[in-house]
Every structure is written in structure tokens, then in C-alpha cells.
Amino acid sequence: MTSDKADSDPHSPVLAAVGSALIPGLGQFFVGRWTRGWGILVAVAASAGLVSWYGEQPLWYVVPAIIWIWGVWDASTEVDGAPRPLLIPVIAVLAMFYGIGWQVTKIELSTLTKNIDRASAILGPMIRPDFVGPRQEFQQAFVTIEVPCSANPPPGERSDDGLSLVASAGCGSAGDELVVSGSSFWPGASAELWWEDTIGERQHLLSGGRIVVVEPDAQGTFSSTIIIPQMRSGTGQEANLDQPLPERFLVIQARPLGGWEFTENGMRVLNGIFETLSLALVATTLSLIAAIPLGFLAARNLMDRTQGGMAIYFVVRTVLNFVRSIEPLIIAIVFVVVVGLGPFAGMLAIMVHSVAALAKLYSEVVESVEPGPIEAVQATGASWSEVVRYGVVPQVIPAFTAFTLYRWDINVRSSIIIGFVGGGGIGVWLFQWIILADYRAVGAAFVAIALVVIVLDHASSRLRERII
Amino acid sequence: MLKVEHLTKVYPNGVVALDDVSFTVSEKEFLAIIGLSGSGKSTLLRCINRLVEPTSGKIEWYGKNIVGMNSGELRKIRRQIGMIFQQFNLVKRASVLTNVLSGRLGYVSPRISLPGIWPKEEKERAARALHRMGLDDKAKSRADTLSGGQQQRVGIARALMQEPKLILADEPVASLDPVLAHSILRHLEELNRDEGITIMCSLHFLDLVHRYANRVLALKDGRILFDGPPRDIDHARFKEIYGEEAEDVRATFVDAPSQ
Known part of the structure; x- marks a missing residue:
């Protein structure tokens, strides 16, 4: 039996080709090239499996097809002698891996340019590192404002260390306007206006979305109209917006001392x-x-x-x-x-x-x-x-x-x-x-x-x- | 003092380096081992102090079989057997003194050797060994700054530290020019003559064998081909040992042996 087979094999390229056409690699098994046969079978099965599993592009079925067809060609010719080089199936498999890899990576080059403005919002501040700044000294003053008004509101003025603040009213509700003025501040040095609630939470006072900054005149006085912000919100006891509580209007002024120092x-x-x-x-x-x-x-x-x-x-x-x-x-x-x-x-x-x-x-x-x-x-x-x-x-x-x-x-x-x-x-x-x-x-x-x-x-x- | 019986070494890759080798060595002999490269000279020397583990056979050192000995006993034997090498095998980055002192490792306790704080007597012993080799001023030098001949003399000084009864010399002059070769071999000859240290030395050049050895062991393919005094190596023996083409080599590099 075995000798018959050995005799007939070298002369049956057609049989090998038919075998490989039926099942990938069968023709190679037929002539005793086991490694190559298994390689073709696994390559066809794996690539077909990959395409069907990840299957965004049915086009990739062309790869197992190429390997299958190449296997038929290989089986039909290699019985004469030297095996065919593996270049074609290797290129096909690599092309599939790179192609599917590209899809998996979700490469979308257009997004690189579409949202370029977002980059400048980040890179802008980054090129001005918060590392050193001019050396500064600070002073601050506050006046207590009751929110909302009770029957007996505070006076709406306060002096501290020579700095004095006067508000047009000692109380008000969120959204009310207040006119505040200060005196004895450092002339010409800009000051930030803040609001502090009863538990010490602070926020910048804003006007039209911008932080309010005032600059006292040569006598060290300034005057500004502010809107009482809504600080209390949410749930729990603090959510009781009708409860009058003392809040603070706060002025923080900085002036350069000359030289530089590390920022915080x-x-x-x-x-x-x-x-x-x-x-x-x-x-x-x-x-x-x-x-x-x-x-x-x-x-x-x-x-x-x-x-x-x-x-x-x-x-x-x-x-x-x-x-x-x-x-x-x-x-x-x-x-x-x-x-x-x-x-x-x-x-x-x-x-x-x-x-x-x-x-x-x-x-x-x-x-x-x-x-x-x-x-x-x-x-x-x-x-x-x-x-x-x-x-x-x-x-x-x-x-x-x-x-x-x-x-x-x-x-x-x-x-x-x-x-x-x-x-x-x-x-x-x-x-x-x-x-x-x-x-x-x-x-x-x-x-x-x-x-x-x-x-x-x-x-x-x-x-x-x-x-x- | 040394009796080798049926010594065989087969390397794991199947190479038979020594094949049923038997001989004895008496005290004060200067024994040269000759043979082509790969004939088993190095393996034979290394089996004697078990740097290479013999496959079978017996090596008796004053009646004790070295083969199969446990490592504690082996170390006590090894320290009586000095060894010098073709490539000198000094620790290049260490000083000459440290290299020489390392010859004493078989004697001193690890409490001394591991911290490397050597007592005065050992340093003096090293100084004497270096003096004997004419290297007094080199003790502090790094070993790799010395010339080849000087390095080999450091190697001998290291062996001397062992107060050896036997020195195994594995091609000690193969990396040196002829003048230095004679200088090194004269040192070995002197130790052999004055201290009664037995020398087993593998050599390539027959003129050196004739000049220094009083007995020759010729190896070929792991077997002993000749064992006797150098003068008995005649033309036929020579060809037998080194092969037919060897004649040219001898004419160029080797003085014709007396026939």
C-alpha cells in the first residue's frame, strides 16, 4: 500500500490540487509536507475567523481566499520538487493584520485638525508656567452682609487696620445690587473682589463672566457696584435660603514688592x-x-x-x-x-x-x-x-x-x-x-x-x- | 606523590578528552606534557585538581583518591597544588598584591579573606613571593598594567603563596615571546631545583622540553603515546605525536631533537 502511494504521489499534482481546493492544506498533507499543510489550514481558518469575528470589513475575506488559492497552486506544483516560497501568503496575512489593526486603533486623522482650538486652550497656559511670579504682599478687608435681610441687619461698614469698607446696605438677597466703596487701600495696586459665605467658602465676584478687579485711586479709595451671588444651594439645612445668615464681601489687594519669588x-x-x-x-x-x-x-x-x-x-x-x-x-x-x-x-x-x-x-x-x-x-x-x-x-x-x-x-x-x-x-x-x-x-x-x-x-x- | 589510574574524561558533548590515562609522578620531577591542541593536555592538568570533573578513574595524591572527594577535603588538596595558566588568569582590575594574596585563600579563614583585611604576615609572605619574581615595585599596580611576562610572574607568585608541593602549568609560555618563555621556565626550573616543587607543565615547543624537562608525557587523542626522558623522542616518535605534516613546523620553530 505504502509503496503504491509513494509511486503515485510524484505524478498526481491534480489530485493534490483537488485536495487543497477541498480542504486547505490537504494537498500538502498528501505529499507529506505536514508543517506546510498545517500552516495553510491554520492560516486560512485563523484569518477567516478573525475577519468574521471582527468583521467590520467583509472585504478582508479576500485574505483567507488568497491563502486557500495559493495553497492549491502550491500543492499542484510542489509535487514536482522544490516548495513554493511563502512570500504571497505572508504578505496577505500581514496586510490583513495591518488593515484590521488600523480599524481597531480607530484612527481618524481628521480629528487631529478638527479640534485644534482645544489644544491652544491647554497649550496657551502651559507655556506660561506657574512657577515663579513677582514678589507680592497682600492686604485684605471685609464687611459683613446679611443674606437675606432680617429685622436687624448689620451696619454694612467695617474698619480694620486702617482699611475701611462701606456697603450701601448691611443686608440683601442674592441678585441684589450693592454699591461698595473702600478707602485707605494701596493706591494704584489692583484689588480682587470676593464673596465669602457663612462657612468660609469663597468665590470671585463676577461681572459679565469676568472676575471683578478694582484699582484704587491716588487717595486709595474705590467704589464698585456688585451683585450678591447665590452661594447657598443644594440640599440639607443650608438649602434653607430664607434663613438670614452673615456672609462677607471681601477685598484682597496685592502689590509688588520688587523681585521674584516662587509661586505657591x-x-x-x-x-x-x-x-x-x-x-x-x-x-x-x-x-x-x-x-x-x-x-x-x-x-x-x-x-x-x-x-x-x-x-x-x-x-x-x-x-x-x-x-x-x-x-x-x-x-x-x-x-x-x-x-x-x-x-x-x-x-x-x-x-x-x-x-x-x-x-x-x-x-x-x-x-x-x-x-x-x-x-x-x-x-x-x-x-x-x-x-x-x-x-x-x-x-x-x-x-x-x-x-x-x-x-x-x-x-x-x-x-x-x-x-x-x-x-x-x-x-x-x-x-x-x-x-x-x-x-x-x-x-x-x-x-x-x-x-x-x-x-x-x-x-x-x-x-x-x-x-x- | 601522584598516581593517575585509568583516568577518562568524556565531555557532555561526547568529546573523549582523556581515554584511560595512567601514570605516576614522583617528587621533584619536572614533567613536560606535549601533544597537539585538543590532545587532552589541559584536561589532564585540570583533572588533577578537579577544575574538570573526571568521568572515571582514580587520581591518588599521597594515597588519597581526589576523585569523588567532598569539597572540604578537595580544598585542602587544592591548596597544595599551585596552578599557572596560558592567559595568566589574573583578576585584571585588582592590584598585583591582591592577586598574589588570593593564592592564600586555601589557608586563611573567611573572616580574613571576605573583608579583605589581610594580616601582616600574609602581606610579608606576598612581598617575599613578589621579590623572588623580581616584582617588588609592582605590588600596588593594577594587574592589567603589567606586561605579559610580568603577569605570568605574578601568576607564579600567586602559586608560591600556596606553598605548593606541585605546580600545574598549563601552557605557561604559549602567550609569550621566546625570551620571556625562557625567563618564565627558568623560574619554574629554579623552584623545582631549589624548593623541590614538582612541576607538571604542558609545552608546545620541543626545544623547551629538551632544555627544562626531565621527563615527557606525550598525549594524542586523549591517550598516552610516550612516557620517558626527552632524549628518547626520536624522529619517528615525533611524527607519531605531531602527525606527518608536523615536520615543516619543527624545522621552522623547533630545534631538531638529538637523534
């Missing part, structure tokens, strides 16, 4: 950057301490002397590979839950990831050391730990140092992002500012981060060059 957000950026750098430094140092012994235990050339050693090697390798594959951001989410928000959680997360990453790099360094000196130290009768200490350590110190510096560099970058999940550092502020749409502060953070990364990148690469 600027100080936050500085603090955040410092926290980020410290966090990365501590995490790198701690991970270094843990990674060095692990690096030696995960080095095959040191561990392959005994079976126990190989067992340790495989266990350590496996654990390291597993831990290394988890993003620090994910580890941080766990630690934030365990130890609470803050830099400690971020530090732990980065440390855990770094231990695995560094130990892997260290083990590769150890595996690439020259075997000669190790052999020489062994020959003196040294123990394992002495062989490591005298034969291996001097050889690996430069590369260890270089990799550690590189890791520190990486850790600073990832500790910036770790703040997004509450892991401390500049990222915490950055995340808040993005949510609050405070793009000037975001800009300040970006500038600070960029500076730190550039300086660090440069410094660490220079250091590494000098060591190796």
Missing part, C-alpha cells in the same frame, strides 16, 4: 521634584542591596556546579522574570492599598520592580565575566564565597555601577508617573492639576520634570562612560 504652585513643584528624586534614590539603593546577592544566585556560571545550585538558579530566575514583568505602576496600586497613599507606597513599588530588573542585569554581568580568574582562584583551594569575592566581584563592579546608575535614571522617570496612582512625588500634584485643568501649574511641572530628566540623563551617561 512653584513651591509645590519644587517639593514634588525633591520628593520624587529622594524616592527614586532610596528605592534604587534598597533594591541594589537586595539585587546583588540575587544577581549572583541567578548567574548560571556560578550555580551550575551542583544540582542544588541549579535548583536555586531556576527558582530565582523564574521569580525575577515574573516580578520584572509587572509594571511598577501596578505594584504601586497594591502598595497604596496596603500602606496608604504617599511616597512610601511609590518607593516600595519601584523598589520591588528594580530588585528584579537589577538582579537580572547583574546576573547577566556575572555570566559574562572571564572564567579564567575564577578558575585560578578555585585552584588555590578557595571556597565558593571566596571565589565570588576574589574572582568575580572585581570583574563585575564597573558594570554593576553602570547598570545601577542607569536604573536610578529609569527610577526617577517612573517615580514621576507613580504619583498618578498616589505613590507620592511630583506626579501627585501633576495628576491633580490635570484634573483641575490648572494648565499653568501643569506647565510648571512639565518644565521641572524635563529639566530633571535632561540633567540626570546627561549626568548618568557621562558617569557610565567614565566607569566602563
Whole structure:
């Protein structure tokens, strides 16, 4: 039977072609090209399955069809000798993956230009980072206004530290107009007008949607008409709008003192950057301490002397590979839950990831050391730990140092992002500012981060060059 | 002192490096091992201190079988056997002194060696070894700043620290020019003559064998082809050891052996 088949096969291209036309790959099975046959069958089935499952474009059915037809052609010709090159089916499959990939990615180039004005709303403030501002001093004064009026309203005037404010009435309802005037303010320095409710919530007074700013004249007096805003709303006790409560009209005036200083957000950026750098430094140092012994235990050339050693090697390798594959951001989410928000959680997360990453790099360094000196130290009768200490350590110190510096560099970058999940550092502020749409502060953070990364990148690469 | 019986080494890739090798070495011998590259010279030397694990056979060191010995006992044997290498095998980034001191690792306790705080007597011992090799002023230098000949002398000083009864020398002069080769071998000869240290030395050049060795072991394909005094290697033996084409090589590089 088998000899009959062997005799007939080389002369039956038609039979092979018919087989492949019925079931993709059957013709290839027929001539004993099993890998190729399975490949065609799987490729046709998988590509057809993919198109029908993701099926936005039935047009892609052309790909399994091409492979099927190519398989028929392949089966009908390859019985004569050399197999056909795989170029056509490979191109067809790649074209399908890229095409469907494009659809899955939902690429819509038009949106890039359609909403370009939104970008300027963000980029505008960002190019004016809220980092330093002119040095200023502040003074403020308020007068109590009762909202709404009771039988016995307050006087509507108040003097404090020489600053005096007079309102046209001591009470009113939301929406009422008040004429307010002040005296003894700093002449020529603009002042912002605020409203503060009875529990201390403040908001800018607005006129036509713009913040009201007044500028006292040369005598330090000003006068302005304001509308009492509706501060109380919503539910609960405060929702009782008929209850007369004391609220405040508030004037805050600033004047330059000359020179520059960090703004409030600027100080936050500085603090955040410092926290980020410290966090990365501590995490790198701690991970270094843990990674060095692990690096030696995960080095095959040191561990392959005994079976126990190989067992340790495989266990350590496996654990390291597993831990290394988890993003620090994910580890941080766990630690934030365990130890609470803050830099400690971020530090732990980065440390855990770094231990695995560094130990892997260290083990590769150890595996690439020259075997000669190790052999020489062994020959003196040294123990394992002495062989490591005298034969291996001097050889690996430069590369260890270089990799550690590189890791520190990486850790600073990832500790910036770790703040997004509450892991401390500049990222915490950055995340808040993005949510609050405070793009000037975001800009300040970006500038600070960029500076730190550039300086660090440069410094660490220079250091590494000098060591190796 | 050393008795090798039926020693066989088969590497995991199936290469038979040593095939039933037997010989004995007496004290104060200067034994040269010759043979083509791949004939098993390095493997033989490395089996003796078990840098290479023998597949089967026996290696007796003063009556104790080294094969199968546990690592504690092995270390006690290893420290009596110095070793020098073709590529010197110094730790390049460490100082000459540290390299020499590492020869003492078989004797000192880990409390001394691991922190690297060596007692005065050991440093003096190292200084004496360096003095003997003519390297007094090099103790503080980094090993890789030395020339090849100097590095090999550091290698000998390291072996001397072991107060060895036997020195295994694996092609100790193959990376050196002829003048330096003689200088290194004279040092070994001196140790052999004055200290009574037995030398087992693999060599490529027959003129060196004739000049220094008092016994020759010739290996071919892992088997001993010849064992006797150098003068007994005649033309026919030579061809047997090195193969037919070897004649040209000998004419160019090797003084014709006395026939």
C-alpha cells in the first residue's frame, strides 16, 4: 500500500490540487509536507475567523481566499520538487493584520485638525508656567452682609487696620445690587473682589463672566457696584435660603514688592521634584542591596556546579522574570492599598520592580565575566564565597555601577508617573492639576520634570562612560 | 606523590578528552606534557585538581583518591597544588598584591579573606613571593598594567603563596615571546631545583622540553603515546605525536631533537 502511494504521489499534482481546493492544506498533507499543510489550514481558518469575528470589513475575506488559492497552486506544483516560497501568503496575512489593526486603533486623522482650538486652550497656559511670579504682599478687608435681610441687619461698614469698607446696605438677597466703596487701600495696586459665605467658602465676584478687579485711586479709595451671588444651594439645612445668615464681601489687594519669588504652585513643584528624586534614590539603593546577592544566585556560571545550585538558579530566575514583568505602576496600586497613599507606597513599588530588573542585569554581568580568574582562584583551594569575592566581584563592579546608575535614571522617570496612582512625588500634584485643568501649574511641572530628566540623563551617561 | 589510574574524561558533548590515562609522578620531577591542541593536555592538568570533573578513574595524591572527594577535603588538596595558566588568569582590575594574596585563600579563614583585611604576615609572605619574581615595585599596580611576562610572574607568585608541593602549568609560555618563555621556565626550573616543587607543565615547543624537562608525557587523542626522558623522542616518535605534516613546523620553530 505504502509503496503504491509513494509511486503515485510524484505524478498526481491534480489530485493534490483537488485536495487543497477541498480542504486547505490537504494537498500538502498528501505529499507529506505536514508543517506546510498545517500552516495553510491554520492560516486560512485563523484569518477567516478573525475577519468574521471582527468583521467590520467583509472585504478582508479576500485574505483567507488568497491563502486557500495559493495553497492549491502550491500543492499542484510542489509535487514536482522544490516548495513554493511563502512570500504571497505572508504578505496577505500581514496586510490583513495591518488593515484590521488600523480599524481597531480607530484612527481618524481628521480629528487631529478638527479640534485644534482645544489644544491652544491647554497649550496657551502651559507655556506660561506657574512657577515663579513677582514678589507680592497682600492686604485684605471685609464687611459683613446679611443674606437675606432680617429685622436687624448689620451696619454694612467695617474698619480694620486702617482699611475701611462701606456697603450701601448691611443686608440683601442674592441678585441684589450693592454699591461698595473702600478707602485707605494701596493706591494704584489692583484689588480682587470676593464673596465669602457663612462657612468660609469663597468665590470671585463676577461681572459679565469676568472676575471683578478694582484699582484704587491716588487717595486709595474705590467704589464698585456688585451683585450678591447665590452661594447657598443644594440640599440639607443650608438649602434653607430664607434663613438670614452673615456672609462677607471681601477685598484682597496685592502689590509688588520688587523681585521674584516662587509661586505657591512653584513651591509645590519644587517639593514634588525633591520628593520624587529622594524616592527614586532610596528605592534604587534598597533594591541594589537586595539585587546583588540575587544577581549572583541567578548567574548560571556560578550555580551550575551542583544540582542544588541549579535548583536555586531556576527558582530565582523564574521569580525575577515574573516580578520584572509587572509594571511598577501596578505594584504601586497594591502598595497604596496596603500602606496608604504617599511616597512610601511609590518607593516600595519601584523598589520591588528594580530588585528584579537589577538582579537580572547583574546576573547577566556575572555570566559574562572571564572564567579564567575564577578558575585560578578555585585552584588555590578557595571556597565558593571566596571565589565570588576574589574572582568575580572585581570583574563585575564597573558594570554593576553602570547598570545601577542607569536604573536610578529609569527610577526617577517612573517615580514621576507613580504619583498618578498616589505613590507620592511630583506626579501627585501633576495628576491633580490635570484634573483641575490648572494648565499653568501643569506647565510648571512639565518644565521641572524635563529639566530633571535632561540633567540626570546627561549626568548618568557621562558617569557610565567614565566607569566602563 | 601522584598516581593517575585509568583516568577518562568524556565531555557532555561526547568529546573523549582523556581515554584511560595512567601514570605516576614522583617528587621533584619536572614533567613536560606535549601533544597537539585538543590532545587532552589541559584536561589532564585540570583533572588533577578537579577544575574538570573526571568521568572515571582514580587520581591518588599521597594515597588519597581526589576523585569523588567532598569539597572540604578537595580544598585542602587544592591548596597544595599551585596552578599557572596560558592567559595568566589574573583578576585584571585588582592590584598585583591582591592577586598574589588570593593564592592564600586555601589557608586563611573567611573572616580574613571576605573583608579583605589581610594580616601582616600574609602581606610579608606576598612581598617575599613578589621579590623572588623580581616584582617588588609592582605590588600596588593594577594587574592589567603589567606586561605579559610580568603577569605570568605574578601568576607564579600567586602559586608560591600556596606553598605548593606541585605546580600545574598549563601552557605557561604559549602567550609569550621566546625570551620571556625562557625567563618564565627558568623560574619554574629554579623552584623545582631549589624548593623541590614538582612541576607538571604542558609545552608546545620541543626545544623547551629538551632544555627544562626531565621527563615527557606525550598525549594524542586523549591517550598516552610516550612516557620517558626527552632524549628518547626520536624522529619517528615525533611524527607519531605531531602527525606527518608536523615536520615543516619543527624545522621552522623547533630545534631538531638529538637523534
